[in-house]
Amino acid sequence: MITTHNHRINVDDKQVIQTLITSGQLVATNERVSGLTGQVYAPTPGLAAQLRPLDHGSLAIGGHRLAVELHRLPEAELVALLDHPHAVDFTQHRVAHLLPLLLRKRNFADRQTFVNGIVEALRVGPQRGVSPLVDDIWSGSTWLPDASRIVDNNGLPFLMTAFEVPLSRPDDDGAPRCAAGIDVGLSPVVTVATASGYVDCGGSVHPVTRAEHDAICRAATALGIDEDVVQQLLLLLIYAAARALIETVMLWLQHSASVVYVERIDYTTFKSDFAERGRELAVNDFLSSWIAQRMHACQITVYRVDPENTSQICSRCHLPGDRDGPVFACEECGRSVDAHANAARVILSSGMTTALKRYRRRK
Structure with missing residues (x-):
């Protein structure tokens, strides 16, 4: 089954999209995108072949970089995005192992582990080949960059990502x-x-407590991290x-x-x-x-x-x-x-x- 997800693109990148439209790399279509209204643009095969996620908040497209909320995907689709051959440059902080600490009440040792883990990830910086931010193993899904679309939704730009997800009702x-x-x-x-x-x-x-937040921020400041x-x-x-x-x-x-x-x-x-x-x-x-x-x-x-x-x-x-x-x-x-x-x-x-x-x- 094909599933689609809509991601808000930073309005500051509207000029990038206009450049791609003017150059003919984004082509206006009469398609409709679920959940959005407005003009839909399809990438040419050449442009689709260049689409690649760079991190949770940006996508490379035709030699440009779009600020887009790629992290807002279900787990199966997120794993499919990161497993795609186009995602070779994808980087993220090594923090997936800290997820369980957010799903339970943290004691003193947990809080120390969490703070130290975040600070160490910030010190090392984003890395390639890091485990995705999911708590389960998903396989069989595929990202379809050629089916991606850009939508001008009343002046607000959106990216629609498409995935083939092999889901069906389990046998009773x-x-x-x-x-x-x-x-x-x-x-x-x-x-x-x-x-x-x-x-x-x-x-x-x-959630992160105020004490944890402040401790992380102090350490980040000492490391010169915004x-x-x-x-x-x-x-x-x-x-x-x-x-x-x-x-x-x-x-x-x-x-x-x-x-x-x-x-x-x-x-x-x-x-x-x-x-x-x-x-x-x-x-x-x-x-x-x-x-x-x-x-x-x-x-x-x-x-x-x-x-x-x-x-x-x-x-x-x-x-x-x-x-x-x-x-x-x-x-x-x-x-x-x-x-x-x-x-x-x-x-x-x-x-x-x-x-x-x-x-x-x-x-």
């Missing part, structure tokens, strides 16, 4: 499948509730940790779900500080693109549910309650439950009710 082993509702957030990143009563609050990314480099590296790690949790949920859904209900989220109101930014971006990408494509490859339907009041309604009696941080309390039922599990159940119930109404109307 007799295990029952059921509808699943998903609540997304920052801690935990994803919570799943199913019609069978199963609930999994997934896991949480434990703080922006530190911020970007930490963001990449936090994003990768959230992506690892999301991939675990998607694999479970692939094997166990019959239909999936998720919220329609307005990310203009989804805010966070820097420490949470990597998780926010991963959750955004998961909801807007990843889950729809992965579930489609497995012949599992995804429905978007109106998010209004999903955090404020009791999943048992369907009356308003009070959410206070991680706890939801319902005076009517006298319940006090995990707020994320309650929201996932509400999303599931709302989605199934809407689906039933649609079915009855068709009848």
